[in-house]
Amino acid sequence: MNRLPLFPLKTVLFPGARLSLQIFEARYLDMLSACLREDAGFGVVGLLQGEEVAGGNLQFAAVGCEARIVDFERRDNGLLGITVQGQRRFIVREHSVAANHLHQATVDWLTEEAPSPLQVEHTELAAILLALAEHPSVQELGMPGVVGDQQALSYALAYLLPLEQEHKLELLTISSARARLARIEELVAWMQS
CATH class of the missing domain: 1.20.58 (Methane Monooxygenase Hydroxylase; Chain G, domain 1)
Incomplete structure (x- = not known):
C-alpha cells in the first residue's frame, strides 16, 4: 500500500518538471521535515475547488504527481522556500485528512512507457x-x-x-x-x- 501526504495546488506538476514553493503552514512544514528525514516524496494534486490554505472543503484531481525536494532555503521573509521535481504519476484511491489538516492518500503508481526518440x-x-x-x-x-x-x-x-x-x-x-x-x-x- 502506497501512502502519500498530499499538497493540493492550483498548479499541475509533471514528471521532470520543477516547481518553486514558499511554505508557511505548519502542516506542510511538518510534512517537508518528514520527507527530508525519510528521503520520501509527497503528492502534488491539482486543486479543483477551495483554497490552498487550511480550512474549507477541498476538491482535487484524482491524478497527481509525486514531488521530491531538490533544493531548499530560508527566504529573506523568514519563510521556507523549496524547489521540487516531479517524479511519478499516481491515481488517488483513498483519501483522508489528519488532525493537523494534512491530506493523505493511498495511491497507485501509473506505469510509464519506455522512452521513445523524438521524430x-x-x-x-x-x-x-x-x-x-x-x-x-x-x-x-x-x-x-x-x-x-x-x-x-x-x-x-x-x-x-x-x-x-x-x-x-x-x-x-x-x-x-x-x-x-x-x-x-x-x-x-x-x-x-
Missing part, C-alpha cells in the same frame, strides 16, 4: 520548448530547453505552456507520450487561432 514531426514542438526555456522563470528552475525523448518533451511542454488547468490535468492522465504530444499540438494550434 521529425516533433521539430516544431521541440522549438517551442527551446523558446520557453529562454524565459527567466524557467531558467531559474533549471529546466532544460532540449530533451531527447517524446516523454520528456511532452511533460515539459504540458507543464510550461500557458494552458488551462483542465487541459493540464487531461495531459497528466494520458499514458502515451505520442498521444500527449498530439494533444499538445491541438492545444497549441487552438491557442494560435
